[in-house]
Amino acid sequence: MRYVVFDVETTGLYVEKGDRIIEIGAVEVNEDVMGHEFHSFVDTDKRISKNAYKVHGITPEMLAGQPKSENVFDLFQQFISNSTLVAHNADFDIAFLRHEFWRMGKELYNSYKCTLKLSRKHYPALPDYRLDTVAKYVLEVEVDRQRLHRALDDARLTARIWIEIGKK
Numbered sequence: 001m002r003y004v005v006f007d008v009e010t011t012g013l014y015v016e017k018g019d020r021i022i023e024i025g026a027v028e029v030n031e032d033v034m035g036h037e038f039h040s041f042v043d044t045d046k047r048i049s050k051n052a053y054k055v056h057g058i059t060p061e062m063l064a065g066q067p068k069s070e071n072v073f074d075l076f077q078q079f080i081s082n083s084t085l086v087a088h089n090a091d092f093d094i095a096f097l098r099h100e101f102w103r104m105g106k107e108l109y110n111s112y113k114c115t116l117k118l119s120r121k122h123y124p125a126l127p128d129y130r131l132d133t134v135a136k137y138v139l140e141v142e143v144d145r146q147r148l149h150r151a152l153d154d155a156r157l158t159a160r161i162w163i164e165i166g167k168k
Contacts, residue, residue, distance in 0.1 A: 003029045003113075004079065005086040005159035006038075007151045008093050009056040012049040015095045020044045020069070022058055024076060025152030028083070032163045038079045039152040041066040056149045073100045080110060088131050088158045090114035115158055118165050131157060138164050 006026035012019035026038040041058070043066040048058065087093040090112050101108045119126065119134045126133055131154060132143040138161050148154065 001030075002081075002083045003086050003162065004038075004083045005029055005155050005162055006080075006093065006097075007087060007154040007158060008096050009058055009149065009151050010052060010096055011044065011046045012052050015099045018046065019049075019052075019096075020046045021096050021100055022046075022048065022063055023056070023151040024072065025150070025155040026076070026079065027152075027155050027159045028079075029086070029159050029162060032166065034156070034159050034163075036079075037152065037155075038076060040072045040075070042069050042072050043067065044069060069100055070104055073097075073104060073106075077101070077106065083110060085110045085112040086115060086158065086162050087112065088115045088134070088154070088161070090116070113162075115161050115165065119161070122165055122168055131161075134161055 004026050006024065008021045009023040010019050010021055022042050022044060024040055024042065028035040041063050043063045048060065053059070085094070091114065094112055098108045115134070116129050119129050123134070123137060126137055132148055135141055135143050135157050143157065
């Protein structure tokens, strides 16, 4: 079965207040093998909140001249096809992705799994369930803080966690 593990970075935390996806990264996983990747910045007209910037460090200058959302999400829809999607804190990422599809007059029909919820189930003694904490425990790796909260890097890390959880 083909899974697509993905992550988004956004202009803020609230899709219902108009925040948007400004970076998306994804990696396909077949069985326990990571394969093709997808990555893009997204040029939107939405201001990046100070709190969001503190998390991911993406600036308006980094987005200038990047593809518009319609182009990015058309290509992303082709990439994911009918695969099951996987994300860490999937409800957040899926809500933003559904909103971007809705803006294009499309719907997101893919089923999805959440490594955050699965981590809580399989590793109940962790001090918290942030991506870097789960990675440290499950993969026995220290996450480079400079690379944390960038969409493709987080998607790759989540894919590795997904593969490990699948072995349980």
